[in-house]
Amino acid sequence: MNLKEMLNVADRIVFEKTGQHLDDLQEAVLRGTLQRETYKEIAKDFNCSESRIREIGSELWQILSEDLGEDVNKKNFRSAMERLEISIYLNVAQEESVQINSVNICGEARHPPNIPNSHPPNEETSNSKPTKTSHQDLSEMPELRDFYDRTPELHTLTTWILQQRCRLITLTGISGIGKTTLAVQLVQQIKDEFEYAVWYTLDEFPTIDKFQSNLTQLFSHSEKQDSSPTNQKRLPLIKYLQNHRCLIVLDDVHNLFCSGELAGKYKPEYEDYRTLFKQIEKLSHQSCFLLIGWEQPREVTQVKNQNTAIRTLQLKGLDIAAAREILREYGLEESDNSEALIHRYQGNPLWLKSVANLIQDLGGGVTELLPNDTILLPEDLKDILQQQYDRLSELEKQVISLLAKESQPINRAKLLENEIIPASDLLNALQSLSRRGLIEQQTNFYTVSPVLRQYLHRNLDGSDALP
Structure with missing residues (x-):
C-alpha cells in the first residue's frame, strides 16, 4: 500500500469504530507518522501544540490496536499496515488457490472498502482451505528487533514463494545490508502457509549428511506423531519435500564456499550441496529453499530464465525515509546533512548504525565530523x-x-x-x-x-x- 491507501484503510477503521471519518488533524498525525515526522514537526506544520498532537495520536493508536489485534503505536504504524497488506494478500492467494480447484457458484468475493480485490484479515469464508498441522523448527532464527521498510522486497519474495511456487531462492548482498532481518520478517509472515518451516544456520550444520539427517529426523518424527504408525521408515529428503509443503531457510550459505576464489566455488567437503540444490531445482516437489549469504551457488547465478523455479534477489540499501529512521534513533534526524550521510553510506543499515554510534559517542554532529564528503571508518566497520x-x-x-x-x-x-x-x-x-x-x-x-x-x-x- 502507498501512503494514500494506508490513510484510506485507517479512515475506514476509524469510521467503523467511531462513526466519524478522519478529521484534518487526525489525518495530519497519520500522514506525518508515515512520512517519519516527529510529533513536534507535525505540530509545527499544523500550528498547534505538541501535547495536542500526542493526545490525538494516542487515541488513534488505541482504535487501530483494537481493530488490528496488535499493539499499534507511532513507531510501528507503517509496519502494522504492511502486515495488514501481507495478510490481505495471503487471504487472496489462498482463496484463488481454492477457487481454482473447486466450483465457485457466486463468482463474487467480498472486499473491504478502499482495498480492491482483497479480503480483510481474519475474515472467514466458506471456501477457506482446511488448516494443516504446522511443524516448525525456528530455534536458530534470530529475533527480529529493528525492521526498516522493505515493502517492495517483501512483496517480491512473497510472490515468488506463494504465487509462483519457486523452489530455490537466493537472497544475497554485502554484509550488514539486512538480508537476515528481511528473511526473518518474511518467515514470520508466511510460515503458517507451510506444513513445515525450518531455519538452519550453516555454521551449525556444515556437512550435508548432518544437515539432511536433521531435516529428515524432523520430518519422520512429526509424521510418527501425526499418524502414529508402528514402524515408520525414514525417507530420502527429496521425498519429504515432495510429500509436504516445506519452507527451508539456510542462513550464512557463504560458509559453503572457498575464500581466495571467485564467488560461489564450493569447498571440497561441501560439494554434495551442489547435488542437493540441483535436485531441488530439477525434481518436482512443492517446497521452497531460501538461501541467504554474501555469495550464492554458481549454478544459481547461471540461471537467467524466469520460466525456471529459481530466483535471486540482491539486496540494496534502504531508501532515504527508512534510513532516516536509523539516524533518528541516534538523535541525528535533524541534521541538514542526513540525506548526504545516507547516500555516502549507501543506506546500509549496519554501516549507518556504526557511523551514527561513533558520532553520538563523540558528541558531535554530522556537519562537524563529516565535512566535505569525509568518510569515517569506525573500527567495527573496518x-x-x-x-x-x-x-x-x-x-x-x-x-x-x-x-x-x-x-x-x-x-x-x-x-x-x-x-x-x-x-x-x-x-x-x-x-x-x-x-x-x-x-x-x-x-x-x-x-x-x-x-x-x-x-x-x-x-x-x-x-x-x-x-
Whole structure:
C-alpha cells in the first residue's frame, strides 16, 4: 500500500469504530507518522501544540490496536499496515488457490472498502482451505528487533514463494545490508502457509549428511506423531519435500564456499550441496529453499530464465525515509546533512548504525565530523569490511584496487586497456565482484562505493585520505 491507501484503510477503521471519518488533524498525525515526522514537526506544520498532537495520536493508536489485534503505536504504524497488506494478500492467494480447484457458484468475493480485490484479515469464508498441522523448527532464527521498510522486497519474495511456487531462492548482498532481518520478517509472515518451516544456520550444520539427517529426523518424527504408525521408515529428503509443503531457510550459505576464489566455488567437503540444490531445482516437489549469504551457488547465478523455479534477489540499501529512521534513533534526524550521510553510506543499515554510534559517542554532529564528503571508518566497520575483503581472490583484489583509484565510474573498455590483467580474467573478476555486491555496475561503467574505496585505499597503502 502507498501512503494514500494506508490513510484510506485507517479512515475506514476509524469510521467503523467511531462513526466519524478522519478529521484534518487526525489525518495530519497519520500522514506525518508515515512520512517519519516527529510529533513536534507535525505540530509545527499544523500550528498547534505538541501535547495536542500526542493526545490525538494516542487515541488513534488505541482504535487501530483494537481493530488490528496488535499493539499499534507511532513507531510501528507503517509496519502494522504492511502486515495488514501481507495478510490481505495471503487471504487472496489462498482463496484463488481454492477457487481454482473447486466450483465457485457466486463468482463474487467480498472486499473491504478502499482495498480492491482483497479480503480483510481474519475474515472467514466458506471456501477457506482446511488448516494443516504446522511443524516448525525456528530455534536458530534470530529475533527480529529493528525492521526498516522493505515493502517492495517483501512483496517480491512473497510472490515468488506463494504465487509462483519457486523452489530455490537466493537472497544475497554485502554484509550488514539486512538480508537476515528481511528473511526473518518474511518467515514470520508466511510460515503458517507451510506444513513445515525450518531455519538452519550453516555454521551449525556444515556437512550435508548432518544437515539432511536433521531435516529428515524432523520430518519422520512429526509424521510418527501425526499418524502414529508402528514402524515408520525414514525417507530420502527429496521425498519429504515432495510429500509436504516445506519452507527451508539456510542462513550464512557463504560458509559453503572457498575464500581466495571467485564467488560461489564450493569447498571440497561441501560439494554434495551442489547435488542437493540441483535436485531441488530439477525434481518436482512443492517446497521452497531460501538461501541467504554474501555469495550464492554458481549454478544459481547461471540461471537467467524466469520460466525456471529459481530466483535471486540482491539486496540494496534502504531508501532515504527508512534510513532516516536509523539516524533518528541516534538523535541525528535533524541534521541538514542526513540525506548526504545516507547516500555516502549507501543506506546500509549496519554501516549507518556504526557511523551514527561513533558520532553520538563523540558528541558531535554530522556537519562537524563529516565535512566535505569525509568518510569515517569506525573500527567495527573496518572489521566487517576486512572479512569481506579476505574472501576475495587475488585476481578480484587486483581489479577492485584498480576501481578504487578512480573517484568516478570507469568504463569497461578502459579497464580492459590495462597491461596487467588479461581481458578474460578481468571480466570474470568483474562478474564475481558484482555478485558479491562489492562493486556497482551501470551499463558498461563500474564503480566502488565511497566507504569501500576509503577502506581499500587505507588497506592498500595506509593512507587516510581519498585519492
